[in-house]
Amino acid sequence: MEPIRKHNGLVYPLNRANVDTDQIIPKQFLKRISRQGFGQYVFYNWRFDSKDKLREDFSLNQPKYEGTSILVAGENFGCGSSREHAPWALQDYGFRVIIAPSYADIFYNNCTKNGILPVKLTEAEVQTLITNAEADQYYLTVDLETKKVFDNQGFEATFDLDNYKREMLLNGWDEIAVTLTHADKISQFEEARN
Amino acid sequence: MRKPKTVIEKVWEKHVVHQEEGKPDLLYIDLHLVHEVTSPQAFEGLRMNNRKVRRPERTFATMDHNVPTIHRNVIKDVVSKTQMETLKQNCEEFGVPLADIHHPDQGIVHVIGPELGLTQPGKTIVCGDSHTSTHGAFGALAFGIGTSEVEHVLATQTIWQQKPKTLNVKVNGKLGTGVTAKDLILAIIGKFGVKFGTGYVIEYTGEAIRNLSMEGRMTICNMSIEAGARAGLISPDDTTVEFLRGRRHVPKGDAFDVLAEEWKALATDEGAVYDEQVEIDADEIEPQVTWGTNPGMCIPVSANVPTVADAIDDNDREEIKHALEYMGLEGGESISSVAIEHVFIGSCTNSRFADLQRAAEIVKGHKVSPNVQAIVVPGSHSVKAQAEKEGIDAIFKEAGFEWRDAGCSMCLAMNDDVVPEGERCASTSNRNFEGRQGTGARTHLVSPEMAAAAAIKGHFVDVRTLGVPTLS
Numbered sequence: 324m325e326p327i328r329k330h331n332g333l334v335y336p337l338n339r340a341n342v343d344t345d346q347i348i349p350k351q352f353l354k355r356i357s358r359q360g361f362g363q364y365v366f367y368n369w370r371f372d373s374k375d376k377l378r379e380d381f382s383l384n385q386p387k388y389e390g391t392s393i394l395v396a397g398e399n400f401g402c403g404s405s406r407e408h409a410p411w412a413l414q415d416y417g418f419r420v421i422i423a424p425s426y427a428d429i430f431y432n433n434c435t436k437n438g439i440l441p442v443k444l445t446e447a448e449v450q451t452l453i454t455n456a457e458a459d460q461y462y463l464t465v466d467l468e469t470k471k472v473f474d475n476q477g478f479e480a481t482f483d484l485d486n487y488k489r490e491m492l493l494n495g496w497d498e499i500a501v502t503l504t505h506a507d508k509i510s511q512f513e514e515a516r517n
Numbered sequence: 518m519r520k521p522k523t524v525i526e527k528v529w530e531k532h533v534v535h536q537e538e539g540k541p542d543l544l545y546i547d548l549h550l551v552h553e554v555t556s557p558q559a560f561e562g563l564r565m566n567n568r569k570v571r572r573p574e575r576t577f578a579t580m581d582h583n584v585p586t587i588h589r590n591v592i593k594d595v596v597s598k599t600q601m602e603t604l605k606q607n608c609e610e611f612g613v614p615l616a617d618i619h620h621p622d623q624g625i626v627h628v629i630g631p632e633l634g635l636t637q638p639g640k641t642i643v644c645g646d647s648h649t650s651t652h653g654a655f656g657a658l659a660f661g662i663g664t665s666e667v668e669h670v671l672a673t674q675t676i677w678q679q680k681p682k683t684l685n686v687k688v689n690g691k692l693g694t695g696v697t698a699k700d701l702i703l704a705i706i707g708k709f710g711v712k713f714g715t716g717y718v719i720e721y722t723g724e725a726i727r728n729l730s731m732e733g734r735m736t737i738c739n740m741s742i743e744a745g746a747r748a749g750l751i752s753p754d755d756t757t758v759e760f761l762r763g764r765r766h767v768p769k770g771d772a773f774d775v776l777a778e779e780w781k782a783l784a785t786d787e788g789a790v791y792d793e794q795v796e797i798d799a800d801e802i803e804p805q806v807t808w809g810t811n812p813g814m815c816i817p818v819s820a821n822v823p824t825v826a827d828a829i830d831d832n833d834r835e836e837i838k839h840a841l842e843y844m845g846l847e848g849g850e851s852i853s854s855v856a857i858e859h860v861f862i863g864s865c866t867n868s869r870f871a872d873l874q875r876a877a878e879i880v881k882g883h884k885v886s887p888n889v890q891a892i893v894v895p896g897s898h899s900v901k902a903q904a905e906k907e908g909i910d911a912i913f914k915e916a917g918f919e920w921r922d923a924g925c926s927m928c929l930a931m932n933d934d935v936v937p938e939g940e941r942c943a944s945t946s947n948r949n950f951e952g953r954q955g956t957g958a959r960t961h962l963v964s965p966e967m968a969a970a971a972a973i974k975g976h977f978v979d980v981r982t983l984g985v986p987t988l989s
Contacts (some may be wrong), residue, residue, distance in 0.1 A: 354600050404929075407663035407664040477890035485541075485679065502673045
């Protein structure tokens with residue numbers, strides 16, 4: 324996967340809690356057998372009406388968010404289904420960083436396997452970012468090495484991410500290759516049980 | 518004296534392959550269940566890197582999410598068909614056992630695992646599906662994973678996992694007549710919210726849990742993910758042992774009895790400590806109906822739908838407003854006055870033989886309301902066969918239900934079983950998310966008994982008031 328160290332980008336605010344993976348990518352788009360091309364379907368039922376026409380009243384469709392790469396949302400983001408198509412769709416649409424007060428466990432994990440950085444900030448910090456990004460085009464920098472989020476107007480916040488996931492993201496490692504360096508231990512474990 | 522441990526800690530410790538300061542543990546996986554939707558990219562990854570499936574005999578695949586539940590021989594949807602054929606080719610190429618659409622073992626992956634005895638106490642079980650938590654009912658550590666992790670498990674038979682915190686959900690007292698495991702888990706999520714389990718593995722304990730059948734326990738553990746927990750377990754006991762006795766993949770004779778003792782020894786020790794504990798009284802729980810767009814938005818059947826005035830803060834107000842709007846409800850009306858157009862009895866939450874049997878008791882001698890389309894989708898070929906042998910299918914068919922073939926079906930509507938836009942469904946599934954059963958479809962989660970009652974009346978009704986003899 325592509326490493327992520329420091330990212331600067333336009334913020335898209337999605338002021339909703341409990342956004343589930345069925346919203347991020349509806350089930351009718353899960354039938355493809357490749358990892359590519361899911362971006363066009365992200366938030367499909369919000370971005371398009373029942374006749375597949377773009378809904379101009381949905382904020383992500385507004386020109387001011389074109390080219391966004393940082394998604395800021397409410398608590399428990401990515402709850403529900405384990406579908407990795409959700410981070411695939413977000414990434415293919417252009418998102419490299421997500422910021423929310425909390426995430427569902429499986430979704431959080433899935434992001435880190437795909438080079439998407441899921442940042443946890445406090446509820447108050449997230450609300451500040453949402454307010455800023457709703458008001459105007461708003462850019463943030465996210466630095467994984469120093470674990471800091473900041474803008475050029477004085478906002479700065481720190482976040483936590485466990486070291487293992489951080490290393491994986493910083494280096495873009497193939498996790499299976501890492502695990503296979505322990506292949507002898509796996510074999511020993513299997514033999515000991517038989 | 519040995520430190521008392523929870524079932525969660527016991528299963529975990531038996532599976533640690535490698536431990537290192539500052540890293541998650543590398544856990545061995547005993548059983549990897551695979552289905553057509555979340556596996557193609559994982560097999561493709563193996564192929565691209567010239568890797569093999571490390572333990573094909575610990576892997577078991579089936580087709581469930583996408584399969585049609587009528588006219589099985591002609592799959593009209595070309596994309597669905599490709600996904601199913603891809604699974605078949607992948608299983609052949611990598612030597613993975615497969616129960617394909619025509620196989621007698623086919624069914625929803627979380628129904629057939631226990632049915633075949635592949636699911637056993639003390640195992641670590643994963644699947645690219647969040648409802649893998651179902652298997653925790655047996656005292657297995659079972660959780661859903663993403664496709665990258667599916668590939669990882671295929672290649673290494675292991676997974677990196679941070680040791681979870683433990684949460685005891687203690688259910689005191691007894692469930693009343695006509696109040697089911699489904700009502701209990703909905704009430705738990707309604708009371709504690711859709712993210713109280715995030716970061717934890719739950720163990721369900723207490724009198725009401727011990728009294729549940731394995732089917733009831735599976736319903737409870739299945740919806741752990743709806744409370745945010747990746748896994749939910751119940752300590753193994755005699756109920757667990759008797760369910761598994763004689764099943765295909767468990768040992769026979771004395772070997773079974775030896776194993777059964779090992780299983781029971783996995784139960785949480787007296788005095789074991791959890792990181793967190795919550796309690797709920799079973800006696801106070803009524804049949805539940807969800808009114809909104811997540812499973813925590815749930816109320817007793819006797820209650821009224823909330824209004825924005827009931828909100829506890831601004832965020833809650835926004836959520837209630839959105840949910841009422843999507844669900845086409847005013848707020849304040851009695852939930853039992855809400856008319857439905859569809860009934861779905863099925864899904865990995867409630868499609869086992871016992872679920873269908875209980876729903877059939879309600880249906881017997883009645884007709885489906887003329888405004889309602891009602892379908893029953895058994896969880897597996899084998900559930901279907903047993904129901905047909907015992908005449909359960911006839912009860913449903915005479916009442917006007919459609920009797921279908923096994924699959925995930927209308928729970929997520931990846932096949933043709935879709936609720937049309939703006940229409941309302943009483944569903945025994947697990948998620949009432951926006952668009953889950955179809956774009957613009959409105960889902961209300963209920964027990965099989967409550968779904969059956971709603972089918973007959975054309976609106977929600979307290980199943981206990983129908984005068985069914987088995988409920989008295």
